[in-house]
Amino acid sequence: MDWDWNFVWQIFPTLLEGVRITILATILGSIVAAIVGLLIALARRSENRVLARTVGFVAEFIRGTPLLVQLYFIFYVLPDIGILLPPLVAGVIGLGLHYGTYAAEVYRGGIDNVPRGQWEAAKACNLTARQTWIHVILPQAIPPMIPALANYFVAMFKETPLLSAITVLELMNQAKSVANTYYRYVEPMTLVGAFFLVISLFSVVLLRWLERRYGRVER
Amino acid sequence: MTDTFGYLNLILQGAVVTVELTLMGSVLALVVAFAAGLGRLSRFFAVRALATTYIEFFRGTSIFVQLFWVYFVLPLAGIQLTPMQAGVLGLGLNVGAYAAEVVRGAVQSIGKEQYEACTALNLGRWQSMRHVILPQALLVMLPTFGNNAIELLKATSVVSLISLADMTFQAQVVRSQTGDTMFPFATILILYFIMASAITWAIRGLERRMARGLDGVRT
Secondary structure, eight states: OOOOHHHHHHHHHHHHHHHHHHHHHHHHHHHHHHHHHHHHHHHHTOSOHHHHHHHHHHHHHHHHSOHHHHHHIIIIIHHHTTOOOOHHHHHHHHHHHHHHHHHHHHHHHHHHTSOHHHHHHHHHTTOOHHHIIIIIIHHHHHHHHHHHHHHHHHHHHHHGGGGGGGTOOSHHHHHHHHHHHHTOOHHHHHHHHHHHHHHHHHHHHHHHHHHHHHOOOOO | OHHHHHHHHHHHHHHHHHHHHHHHHHHHHHHHHHHHHHHTTOSSHHHHHHHHHHHHHHHHSOHHHHHHIIIIIGGGGTOOOOHHHHHHHHHHHHHHHHHHHHHHHHHHHSOHHHHHHHHHTTOOHHHHIIIIIHHHHHHHHHHHHHHHHHHHHHHGGGGGGGTOOOHHHHHHHHHHHHOOOHHHHHHHHHHHHHHHHHHHHHHHHHHHHHHTTOTTTOO
């Protein structure tokens, strides 16, 4: 097992191309997850029992099954019923749905932490349900959730290599194709590992800062 | 019709592999978690540093990258592992790192007065850990261990990418042989969900058993 620096420099541009897609998928996935999570959290609090129960069960189901299989499902089954998605879009939807169910729990905790008095005050001021949410509850509920949400987005970032299984050309896939072309595994695989390790060590620092700025992470 | 039955049989064979992986991975994770979790609380700097490095390293990269590294890079260093060994090793070490933080958190959550009582009774470090601290901390760890076990179950699907014939792998086989996508993927999604529910149910039962006789002890 020998380490070849020349080979490292040779494959570096290809890997960087993969990094670009990895970061793009993480950002888009985080946006989808943040929105899906909020929708799930709101639906679970809905007056409509059937809606609340159904959404609750679906979220539970998504959280109990592997992301990889969900990605396969989106990528292979949906085209059969006429929905053809490019790999990256399928991947972003998969990441967004999966982590959206986790984000929903964070939102739920945050919303439950808003004191009852705020709801009563909103009612006393004759605000509609919509106004209550937008102007009173969410502005107070969201800041304390930010560290916990960021935690899940970092977790999502680390899971993006799974997208290589549905042919998205992100970092892991580029590394695999490079490795298969030159038949050298040590450098590409180690570089991928090192890249994720460095980014997540940085993210620990970022999370600590967010915690100080917005409050503590639950759990 | 007999065909469908045969393919279902194939998926069930994969399910057995998934269950095996989950069980063996959990055992390894549990051992590693206690070693590293208590190691982080050690008196000796070297032990603390070693445990911290292990935990940060395995939490910093995803299970996918680690599995590929174990499977493709270790053989070049002369360590040849079967896919099953690589799978158990990767899963156990990865989830063990997360569970180690749970162990540390639970041990630290035990009140100071318990330690003082141990000192007052002249118990040694090992004795107080074994007879006073751990029995209480275990109950705190249990629910999060359940979540970790579900994460491990979900992560087993990734071993299909290093050619281990688990449930996800067999679903892909069925897909490529029949061209039918809905049947294999929907089936395994449901099976994964059943397994995850079984874990939740088992942990809840265990929790109830262990909490027996502790009413009023913990607030």
